[in-house]
Amino acid sequence: MKSDNKPSVCVVGLGYIGLPTAAVIARAGCKVLGLDVSQKVVDTINRGEIHIEEVDLDGLVHGVVSRGLLSASTEVAPADVFVIAVPTPFDKNHAPDISYVLAAGKTIAPVLKHGDVVILESTSPVGTTEQLRDMIAGMRPDLKVPGLTSEIPDISIAYCPERVLPGRILEELTNNDRSIGGITPRCARKALAFYKRFVRGECVTTDARSAEMTKLVENAYRDVNIAFANELSIVSDKMGLDVWEVIRLANRHPRVNILSPGPGVGGHCIAVDPWFIVHGAPEETPLIRTARGVNDGKMHHVVAKAEALVEAHPDAKVACLGLAFKANIDDFRESPARFVASRLARKFGERIHIVEPYAAELPIEFTDTGAVQIDIDDALETCEIMIVLVDHDVFRVVPLAERADKLVYDTRGIWPDQPRVVREEEARLKLVV
Numbered sequence: 490m491k492s493d494n495k496p497s498v499c500v501v502g503l504g505y506i507g508l509p510t511a512a513v514i515a516r517a518g519c520k521v522l523g524l525d526v527s528q529k530v531v532d533t534i535n536r537g538e539i540h541i542e543e544v545d546l547d548g549l550v551h552g553v554v555s556r557g558l559l560s561a562s563t564e565v566a567p568a569d570v571f572v573i574a575v576p577t578p579f580d581k582n583h584a585p586d587i588s589y590v591l592a593a594g595k596t597i598a599p600v601l602k603h604g605d606v607v608i609l610e611s612t613s614p615v616g617t618t619e620q621l622r623d624m625i626a627g628m629r630p631d632l633k634v635p636g637l638t639s640e641i642p643d644i645s646i647a648y649c650p651e652r653v654l655p656g657r658i659l660e661e662l663t664n665n666d667r668s669i670g671g672i673t674p675r676c677a678r679k680a681l682a683f684y685k686r687f688v689r690g691e692c693v694t695t696d697a698r699s700a701e702m703t704k705l706v707e708n709a710y711r712d713v714n715i716a717f718a719n720e721l722s723i724v725s726d727k728m729g730l731d732v733w734e735v736i737r738l739a740n741r742h743p744r745v746n747i748l749s750p751g752p753g754v755g756g757h758c759i760a761v762d763p764w765f766i767v768h769g770a771p772e773e774t775p776l777i778r779t780a781r782g783v784n785d786g787k788m789h790h791v792v793a794k795a796e797a798l799v800e801a802h803p804d805a806k807v808a809c810l811g812l813a814f815k816a817n818i819d820d821f822r823e824s825p826a827r828f829v830a831s832r833l834a835r836k837f838g839e840r841i842h843i844v845e846p847y848a849a850e851l852p853i854e855f856t857d858t859g860a861v862q863i864d865i866d867d868a869l870e871t872c873e874i875m876i877v878l879v880d881h882d883v884f885r886v887v888p889l890a891e892r893a894d895k896l897v898y899d900t901r902g903i904w905p906d907q908p909r910v911v912r913e914e915e916a917r918l919k920l921v922v
């Protein structure tokens with residue numbers, strides 16, 4: 490460690506989590522090297538620019554790069570602390586893929602030295618931190634690694650998950666509480682000392698496996714509760730009820746807090762992480778598995794309802810509002826809105842108009858469908874049908890006067906004052922989906 494007592498840090502993976510983390514650590518005065526396999530990402534950051542959309546991140550990155558506190562590279566270099574924030578997707582059978590984590594471990598292993606701290610932040614199935622440790626131990630037999638030596642280990646290894654909300658990442662990175670799980674209690678204490686440098690929230694230490702499970706449980710909890718709301722919305726459609734009204738009333742109960750239904754559940758966290766638990770304990774997770782099925786099924790329900798509405802009005806132009814997986818962000822991964830809109834584009838072609846202020850262009854699956862991208866003002870001027878798929882603020886603020894005569898299918902409940910045209914349409918068409 491340097492004489493000024495500020496550790497040098499290497500952040501591996503400079504995406505939605507890694508780049509803000511690297512920038513916040515650099516702001517705390519540590520010299521940070523960001524490591525990424527993408528030359529484009531590295532070049533962008535070294536110019537003081539960013540490749541992802543996140544509130545206030547551009548100014549922060551520009552500032553720390555120009556002060557020489559953050560630089561990026563595709564080549565690893567020695568550091569005191571390594572923070573790994575690479576992707577952890579699942580495969581087509583929903584089995585977790587930790588190959589990126591192991592690849593990151595393989596990259597840093599050769600430069601590890603006595604006293605270093607390795608922290609995994611990627612959302613990971615239980616046992617991944619130990620697998621990372623085992624891999625490092627295999628590559629570096631000269632180092633005493635925690636849990637595999639009876640002596641004081643040369644390095645510390647810990648797991649510390651991220652629970653930030655896109656759109657508020659910089660604020661939440663510093664203010665959220667953190668669970669820090671060490672391979673040993675000593676590892677947890679070393680990682681704790683590091684996080685204390687830039688985290689104002691409470692940092693609670695535990696073991697690595699508990700910290701891994703905690704992250705998965707948080708997202709499975711959200712998924713299960715959203716599934717309840719989505720199931721209620723499907724039931725309400727069948728019974729001719731307004732689900733928003735039902736939920737609003739039920740939530741007046743002092744101990745009831747039903748979440749909001751939507752077109753499904755997206756993103757790379759809530760729609761992915763519950764599978765890591767199911768994969769680890771398939772027989773013991775009927776509820777978590779069913780919730781995933783309900784939330785995925787909601788997308789198909791929305792497609793069927795939207796198709797029926799569009800088919801019933803063959804001359805109407807259709808605006809699909811939003812492609813992102815949630816409000817006010819440019820993240821389209823696992824997005825139910827994107828799924829629904831692309832299905833409609835494939836079926837109805839040029840009748841479909843996509844409004845997505847956070848996309849510079851339409852994703853690849855819209856190519857050759859005939860669907861076009863327009864802005865919200867053009868949509869309000871030219872489209873008779875509006876299908877609300879994302880609750881971006883720019884949609885939420887459209888006043889009733891500008892949409893009162895539209896046929897609206899609002900999957901997010903952002904326009905509670907909208908005349909209930911779609912429900913009447915459904916009754917007329919005897920739609921039961």
Ligand SMILES: NC(=O)c1ccc[n+]([C@@H]2O[C@H](COP(=O)([O-])OP(=O)(O)OC[C@H]3O[C@@H](n4cnc5c(N)ncnc54)[C@H](O)[C@@H]3O)[C@@H](O)[C@H]2O)c1
Pocket residue numbers: 501502503504505506507524525526527530574575576577589592593596610611612613651652653654655757758
């Ligand atoms: N985005 C979120 O809101 C969020 C929230 C909590 C947790 N997480 C978790 O954080 C982890 C990272 O997610 P993200 O959204 O930042 O991913 P991302 O795809 O935005 O970024 C990952 C980056 O890692 C780079 N990379 C891949 N393999 C690499 C390697 N071997 N060495 C160096 N760089 C490599 C990629 O080029 C990419 O730039 C995942 O496990 C995710 O589940 C994400």
